[in-house]
Amino acid sequence: xxxxxxxxxxxxxxxxxxxxxxxxxxxxxxxxxxxxxxxxxxxxxxxxxxxxxxxxxxxxxxxxxxxxxxxxxxxxxxxxxxxxxxxxxxxxxxxxxxxxxxxxxxxxxxxxxxxxxxxxxxxxxxxxxxxxxxxxxxxxxxxxxxxxxxxxxxxxxxxxxxxxxxxxxxxxxxxxxxxxxxxxxxxxxxxxxxxxxxxxxxxxxxxxx
Numbered sequence: 001x002x003x004x005x006x007x008x009x010x011x012x013x014x015x016x017x018x019x020x021x022x023x024x025x026x027x028x029x030x031x032x033x034x035x036x037x038x039x040x041x042x043x044x045x046x047x048x049x050x051x052x053x054x055x056x057x058x059x060x061x062x063x064x065x066x067x068x069x070x071x072x073x074x075x076x077x078x079x080x081x082x083x084x085x086x087x088x089x090x091x092x093x094x095x096x097x098x099x100x101x102x103x104x105x106x107x108x109x110x111x112x113x114x115x116x117x118x119x120x121x122x123x124x125x126x127x128x129x130x131x132x133x134x135x136x137x138x139x140x141x142x143x144x145x146x147x148x149x150x151x152x153x154x155x156x157x158x159x160x161x162x163x164x165x166x167x168x169x170x171x172x173x174x175x176x177x178x179x180x181x182x183x184x185x186x187x188x189x190x191x192x193x194x195x196x197x198x199x200x201x202x203x204x205x206x207x208x209x
Contacts, residue, residue: 016058018067018074019044024162025070027078028057029133031089032148034079036169037155044164059133060141075161076141080130081148082205083196084189087112088180109188112195129198147203181208 017026022044028034034057038045064071081089091108103111134142144161146154152169159166177183184192189207193200200206 016063016066017041017045018063018070019162020070022162022164023070023073024075024077024158025060025063025067027060027063027076027133027142029078029080029130030057031086031093032079032081032130033151033169036151036171037079040155040167040169057133059135061136064136064141071141075143075158077144077146077158077161078134078142079146079148079151079154080199080203082180082209083130083199084184084192084205084207085148085180086130087192088177088183091183092177105183106185106188109191113191129196131198131202145203 017028017038018024019041024044026034026037026041028038060071060076063076067074087109088105091105131140134140134145144154144158146158155169156166184207193207
């Protein structure tokens with residue numbers, strides 16, 4: 001059973017998610033379990049003390065610019081999530097701008113439909129598909145993409161790959177809400193399906209699964 005922890009009081013720093021000791025790069029996609037993964041791996045990230053929780057959602061092409069040599073040999077991984085579930089989680093997010101206090105869920109989905117990568121200067125919101133975090137020149141350039149729905153199992157695979165001991169993941173920064181399927185009507189389902197069509201097709205997601 002996952003333990004629920006709070007990140008209250010943890011200092012937030014903007015740092016790249018890279019470990020030179022264990023030779024890995026973690027590509028963070030917002031609301032796919034990244035807070036939990038960072039909490040567990042934080043002692044391995046370069047230049048950070050164990051008490052510091054890093055937060056930086058950089059796509060893989062940015063890592064290639066900053067760490068071109070490491071990108072050739074380091075193990076690169078990240079996680080994705082059912083887009084319909086992820087949108088509900090983003091709507092209910094506890095940190096930063098809390099959209100549920102500013103608009104209804106239907107209005108939030110409408111905003112997502114209109115938003116572009118530059119319309120809002122906040123990389124935590126779903127302005128682009130998740131696949132884009134892992135692509136360079138429209139080609140996936142990471143070694144492993146896990147799924148939020150299989151978080152523990154896929155994290156075990158990552159631990160084996162980067163050479164650290166497997167450990168039970170806590171559940172950090174969990175947002176409290178009903179099952180995501182209860183938030184949608186036919187129109188909002190279609191909007192999310194169209195907005196994140198690439199993710200749904202590439203990762204094989206379906207509504208309700």
